[in-house]
Every structure is written in structure tokens, then in C-alpha cells.
Amino acid sequence: MGTISSALSLMSGALDADQSALSIVANNVANASTAGYTEETANFQENDPVTINGISYGQGITETGATSTRDKVLTERLDQQQQLASASSTRLTALQSVQGLFTVDSDSSTSSTAGDIGSDLTGFFDSFSTLESAPSNNSDREDVLSTAKTLASDISGAATSLNSQKASLDQEAAGVTSQVNALTTSIAQLNQQIMSTSPDADAGTLEDQREEDVSQLSQLVGINQITTENNGLAITTTSGALLVSEGASYQITNGTVDGVTHFFVGSTDTTSGLTTGGGELGGYLTARDVDIPSVLSSLDQLAYSVSTQVNALNNTGTDLDGNTGTTASPLDIFSEPTEVAGSAAAMSVVMTDPSEIAAAASGEGTGDSTNTTAMANLANQTIVNGQTPTNYYSSFVSTLGATVSEVQTENTAQEASVTQLQTQNDALSSVSLDDEASTMTTFERCYQAASQVFTTINTIMASALNLGDETTVS
Amino acid sequence: MQEFGEHRGHPKLKDLVVEASRSLARLDAGRLEELALSCQALNRDLARCDLACGDGKARAALAFEAREAVQDMAVFARVLEATRANLNVMNRLRELRGGRLEYSEGQMQRWVRTENGHGDN
Numbered sequence: 001m002g003t004i005s006s007a008l009s010l011m012s013g014a015l016d017a018d019q020s021a022l023s024i025v026a027n028n029v030a031n032a033s034t035a036g037y038t039e040e041t042a043n044f045q046e047n048d049p050v051t052i053n054g055i056s057y058g059q060g061i062t063e064t065g066a067t068s069t070r071d072k073v074l075t076e077r078l079d080q081q082q083q084l085a086s087a088s089s090t091r092l093t094a095l096q097s098v099q100g101l102f103t104v105d106s107d108s109s110t111s112s113t114a115g116d117i118g119s120d121l122t123g124f125f126d127s128f129s130t131l132e133s134a135p136s137n138n139s140d141r142e143d144v145l146s147t148a149k150t151l152a153s154d155i156s157g158a159a160t161s162l163n164s165q166k167a168s169l170d171q172e173a174a175g176v177t178s179q180v181n182a183l184t185t186s187i188a189q190l191n192q193q194i195m196s197t198s199p200d201a202d203a204g205t206l207e208d209q210r211e212e213d214v215s216q217l218s219q220l221v222g223i224n225q226i227t228t229e230n231n232g233l234a235i236t237t238t239s240g241a242l243l244v245s246e247g248a249s250y251q252i253t254n255g256t257v258d259g260v261t262h263f264f265v266g267s268t269d270t271t272s273g274l275t276t277g278g279g280e281l282g283g284y285l286t287a288r289d290v291d292i293p294s295v296l297s298s299l300d301q302l303a304y305s306v307s308t309q310v311n312a313l314n315n316t317g318t319d320l321d322g323n324t325g326t327t328a329s330p331l332d333i334f335s336e337p338t339e340v341a342g343s344a345a346a347m348s349v350v351m352t353d354p355s356e357i358a359a360a361a362s363g364e365g366t367g368d369s370t371n372t373t374a375m376a377n378l379a380n381q382t383i384v385n386g387q388t389p390t391n392y393y394s395s396f397v398s399t400l401g402a403t404v405s406e407v408q409t410e411n412t413a414q415e416a417s418v419t420q421l422q423t424q425n426d427a428l429s430s431v432s433l434d435d436e437a438s439t440m441t442t443f444e445r446c447y448q449a450a451s452q453v454f455t456t457i458n459t460i461m462a463s464a465l466n467l468g469d470e471t472t473v474s
Numbered sequence: 475m476q477e478f479g480e481h482r483g484h485p486k487l488k489d490l491v492v493e494a495s496r497s498l499a500r501l502d503a504g505r506l507e508e509l510a511l512s513c514q515a516l517n518r519d520l521a522r523c524d525l526a527c528g529d530g531k532a533r534a535a536l537a538f539e540a541r542e543a544v545q546d547m548a549v550f551a552r553v554l555e556a557t558r559a560n561l562n563v564m565n566r567l568r569e570l571r572g573g574r575l576e577y578s579e580g581q582m583q584r585w586v587r588t589e590n591g592h593g594d595n
Contacts, residue, residue, distance in 0.1 A: 413552030
């Protein structure tokens with residue numbers, strides 16, 4: 001030791017180590033555009049020194065492999081935010097489609113699929129007011145039936161469209177599970193490879209592939225990740241159903257329960273957990289099982305109340321032929337619903353002869369219009385869940401609008417959060433000139449400046465809306 | 475020279491808020507700092523205008539603008555909230571990594587080995 005040959009040996013070792021490091025750099029550059037590729041850095045290890053006569057002699061360094069520059073906590077946070085953003089985005093699309101059914105284009109004569117139910121209600125009750133002045137006028141009687149048909153057709157049309165959208169969401173949700181199953185199978189296979197080849201260290205490209213698969217899985221379904229021994233990974237749904245355990249994957253299967261697709265892991269029905277879990281699947285299921293049923297239920301209530309109340313009044317009066325409705329021969333204008341659920345889809349006008357409109361009170365002659373007045377007055381009576389029909393409908397439409405707006409706000413914020421985390425993740429694990437520290441500083445500067453903007457605008461707004469002092473921030 | 479708040483038009487509150495949300499999502503620190511300065515200037519302008527003019531017209535116009543911006547302000551608040559959560563995660567990560575570098579078992583062993591076996595000692 002301490003000779004020229006040992007010095008040359010040291011230099012040769014150093015050159016070998018540099019050569020290996022250079023090939024890692026070359027690999028980074030070659031994969032700069034590869035999706036999901038994580039930059040690798042060379043690891044150098046000091047060789048054990050040799051001690052001769054009590055003196056230690058260094059033996060140089062050896063390149064011991066490459067480590068990917070990844071941060072699992074950050075990646076997991078990004079995956080979580082992607083789950084939320086993906087769920088709200090899917091739900092928002094479905095909700096906007098539902099809202100489109102009840103939006104009337106004020107700039108043109110064309111209306112939505114559901115028509116303008118609010119105007120239909122007004123038109124229907126107004127037609128009774130018109131009939132009041134000439135209760136035996138056939139044209140006015142026909143007008144009552146005509147406006148009733150428009151109302152029934154628009155309500156049942158909206159219900160049919162909602163049911164179609166629900167069926168379509170059902171299919172989309174079922175389609176997502178096949179993608180989920182393909183990804184969990186792939187992750188389980190990668191787990192096996194990683195655990196056998198790299199149980200104690202970063203598995204480089206294999207781990208990149210697994211991260212990419214987990215990221216895609218996060219966009220489809222809400223998941224939790226648990227790192228296991230030997231660099232393995234277990235994945236469960238957010239409600240705890242096991243999807244991947246090291247080398248094994250567990251498939252989500254579909255089955256029909258009460259006419260809708262339910263999702264099972266093994267024999268457990270995980271539909272409700274998947275609905276609240278996030279991802280595209282969560283978005284589809286929330287729209288299918290929460291949003292659309294809620295809209296349908298409101299529409300059913302409107303159809304049920306209007307049909308039963310109008311029919312009940314018409315059956316108490318006397319028609320143009322002097323008849324009064326009986327159980328055997330009812331004078332129903334609308335098909336009589338038996339229960340609230342399904343009333344909107346089934347709403348139709350069953351009366352074909354306008355003379356059957358019972359304009360007169362029971363026992364009165366054809367010139368009487370007492371019962372017509374009562375039917376016209378239904379417009380101002382709280383007959384639908386404690387509200388007038390038009391108020392109930394307006395409130396239903398504005399509640400739907402508020403839900404859409406709320407989900408939109410949620411989605412914008414979540415997408416922004418994903419963008420921020422991707423920026424940070426790119427700085428850390430991609431081949432980039434930015435370094436993590438400078439991105440952190442930028443992050444902090446952004447937060448401080450944005451807080452200042454928010455505080456100032458908030459003060460201006462509070463002052464403008466007289467919510468606080470009129471003095472402004474200097 | 476033009477006086478503050480006299481003839482100069484100011485950007486709409488809604489536009490300012492939307493721009494701030496976008497810049498925050500993109501982590502555009504420079505733009506956000508510009509916006510913070512603009513908001514302060516706008517605030518000063520409004521204060522002077524309020525004192526000088528004292529008429530209800532300007533205040534009504536501002537109230538209208540404020541109402542227009544309410545929804546976008548809600549979005550901005552949510553983005554800011556998400557940013558704070560992300561920043562917390564980043565800070566914890568930094569502390570975690572810092573702690574690992576200083577106190578991890580592997581690092582301690584490497585120090586011991588380096589100090590015991592160094593050839594120049």
C-alpha cells in the first residue's frame with residue numbers, strides 16, 4: 001500500500017465510479033420526457049480502509065447503484081388530492097347535465113328537454129282563471145287540458161331524462177371497475193417484482209411504474225396506501241376493502257341490486273364506501289345515488305301534489321253534463337298517482353273530453369264557476385311540502401343551482417391544489433433544473449402574497465357591502 | 475401628474491380575484507406580489523375617493539362589483555386553504571428529511587465508521 005500501483009488502483013476505481021454515475025445521468029436525460037420517470041442519483045460508498053502497521057490507508061470509493069429521488073409522502077398527498085379532484089370533476093359534469101334539463105334559454109324560443117316547468121305551472125293555473133268568466137266555453141275548457149298536457153309532458157320528460165342519465169352513470173361506473181381491476185393486477189405483479197429484486201432499496205423504474213399505476217388508480221377510485229415489508233405495497237379502498245396485498249390483487253365485481261349496479265369485493269357490498277371514497281367512481285356514484293335521486297324526488301313530490309290536489313277538486317264539482325266524480329267513474333284530469341315515488345315519470349293527462357272539467361260546485365248549474373275558482377286558487381295555496389307549486393319549483397331549481405356552484409368551487413380549489421403539488425413533485429422527482437428548496441421558497445412567497453391579496457380584497461368587499469367599517473386598509 | 479382615485483379606472487374586483495386564484499394555482503409568486511401591490515393601491519384609491527367624493531354612486535358601483543365577485547372570492551378562499559394545507563405537508567416533509575439526515579441510525583453508523591477508520595488520523 002502507499003505505492004504507485006495502489007494510487008493507480010484508487011484512480012481506476014474512482015474512474016469506474018464516475019463512469020457508472022455518468023450512465024445514470026445519461027439515463028436521466030434519455031428519460032426526461034418519459035411519463036412517471038423519477039430522476040435517479042448515483043450512490044457512492046467509501047471502501048473500507050486497510051490498516052498496515054497501525055496506519056489506515058483509504059481505498060477510494062465504489063458506485064453502489066442508483067436511488068430515485070422520490071418522496072412517498074408527497075406522492076401520496078398528490079394521489080389523495082387527485083382522488084378528490086377527479087370525484088368532484090365527474091360529479092360536476094353529471095350535475096351540469098342535470099341542471100341543463102331545467103335551464104331555459106332566455107335568448108331564444110328553444111327550451112330545455114324539461115321545458116319551462118315554472119311557466120307551465122303558471123299557465124295551467126291561469127287557464128282555470130280564464131275559464132272562471134265563461135265556465136261553459138269549450139275553447140277555454142280545451143285550453144285547460146292543453147296546458148295540463150304541456151305541464152305533464154314537461155315533468156314526465158324531465159323525469160325520463162333523469163332516469164336515462166342515471167342509467168348512463170350506472171354504465172360508466174361499471175366501466176370504471178374494469179380499469180380498476182386491470183391496475184390492481186398490474187400493481188400486484190409489480191409488487192412481486194419489487195419485493196424479490198429490491199426488498200431494501202428503491203426499485204427505480206419498477207417503482208416508477210408502480211407509482212404511475214397507483215396515480216392512475218387514485219383518479220379512478222378512492223384508495224389508501226400502506227407500505228409493507230420488503231418494499232411491498234398494500235392498497236385498500238378508503239372504506240377499507242382490500243384491493244392489493246403485496247403480490248395478490250382482489251377484483252371488484254359488479255352485481256345488480258334493485259335495478260342498479262352494486263360493487264363487491266369478495267362478498268362484501270362496497271358501493272356505499274366507494275360513493276364517498278373519491279375518484280371517478282365516487283363521482284359517478286354520488287351523482288347516481290345522491291344527486292339524481294334527490295332531484296327526482298323533488299320532481300315526484302311536485303307531480304304527486306299537483307295531480308292529487310287538482311283531481312280531488314275536480315271530483316268534488318259538477319261537469320258540463322251535470323256529473324260528479326265517483327270512485328267507479330272518477331273525473332280525473334291527471335292520472336291519479338298511488339305513491340309519491342315515480343309520480344313524475346308517470347304524470348300524464350287522462351281526461352280527453354273537456355266537458356268533464358267540473359267547473360261548477362256540486363249540485364250547481366253549468367253557469368257556476370265556483371269549483372274553477374277553487375282550482376285556480378291552488379296556485380297560491382301551499383299544497384307542495386308547505387309551499388305553493390311555483391315557489392316549490394323555484395326553490396328546487398335554485399337549490400340545484402347552489403349545489404352545482406358549490407361543487408364547482410370545490411373542484412376549482414382541488415384542481416389548483418393538484419397543480420401546486422405536481423409542481424412541487426416535479427421539482428423533487430423529475431429531471432428538472434429547479435431544486436426543491438427554491439420551489440419551497442416560491443410556495444411560501446405565493447402563500448404570503450395571496451393571503452395579502454385576500455385580506456385586502458375581503459376588506460374592500462366588506463366595506464362595499466357595508467359588512468364592516470367603511471375605512472379601508474392602508 | 476394624475477392623482478390617485480381621480481380619473482384612473484381600476485380593475486374589476488372579480489377580475490382581480492380570478493387572476494389571484496389562477497396565479498396561486500400556478501404558484502406564480504411574482505404575479506401574486508404584483509396583485510398584492512395593486513390591491514393595496516386600489517384600497518388607497520377607494521379610501522381617497524370615499525373621502526373626496528362622498529357620493530353614493532361610487533359606493534353603489536363598488537357594492538355591485540363586490541356582489542359580482544362573491545363567488546370567485548369563495549373559490550379563492552378554497553384555493554388559499556388548499557395551499558395552506560399543501561404548505562403544511564411540505565414543511566413537515568422538510569422537517570422529516572432534516573431530522574432523518576441528522577439523527578438516522580444509518581447516518582450515525584457512517585459517522586462512527588468514518589471517524590474511526592480515517593487514514594489521515
